[in-house]
Amino acid sequence: MRVLGNILWFLLVGLVSWISWAILGVVLCVTIIGIPAGLQCFKIASLSAFPFGNDAEINFEEHPIMNILWVIFFGWEFAISYLLSALIFAITIIGIPFAAQCLKLAKLSLLPFGANIISLPE
Numbered sequence: 470m471r472v473l474g475n476i477l478w479f480l481l482v483g484l485v486s487w488i489s490w491a492i493l494g495v496v497l498c499v500t501i502i503g504i505p506a507g508l509q510c511f512k513i514a515s516l517s518a519f520p521f522g523n524d525a526e527i528n529f530e531e532h533p534i535m536n537i538l539w540v541i542f543f544g545w546e547f548a549i550s551y552l553l554s555a556l557i558f559a560i561t562i563i564g565i566p567f568a569a570q571c572l573k574l575a576k577l578s579l580l581p582f583g584a585n586i587i588s589l590p591e
Contacts, residue, residue, distance in 0.1 A: 490514035531583030
């Protein structure tokens with residue numbers, strides 16, 4: 470089920486999401502001051518391509534100032550897009566697992582600093 474979910478996710482949402490995060494990561498890594506934020510973009514891009522079977526563990530206390538700056542400048546745009554996607558997916562019964570993945574990515578896109586991506590057991 471995990472493989473099928475990841476394949477469908479990649480075709481419907483994952484490819485565009487991965488490209489968006491990767492482009493933002495490359496743009497941020499061009500500047501020296503943006504490298505930490507760019508690395509977080511690459512972390513989110515890896516999860517946004519294939520989110521089924523993975524989870525994000527948020528730890529806000531590890532980097533609170535960077536998370537606040539992230540929310541102000543970058544995070545809220547991506548979080549709103551994931552929330553809207555979750556709303557669209559949740560309208561149908563078949564889309565509810567995809568809505569759950571969108572909510573997971575919205576949470577991670579708001580607070581990526583200190584977050585860990587963990588693989589769930591099968």
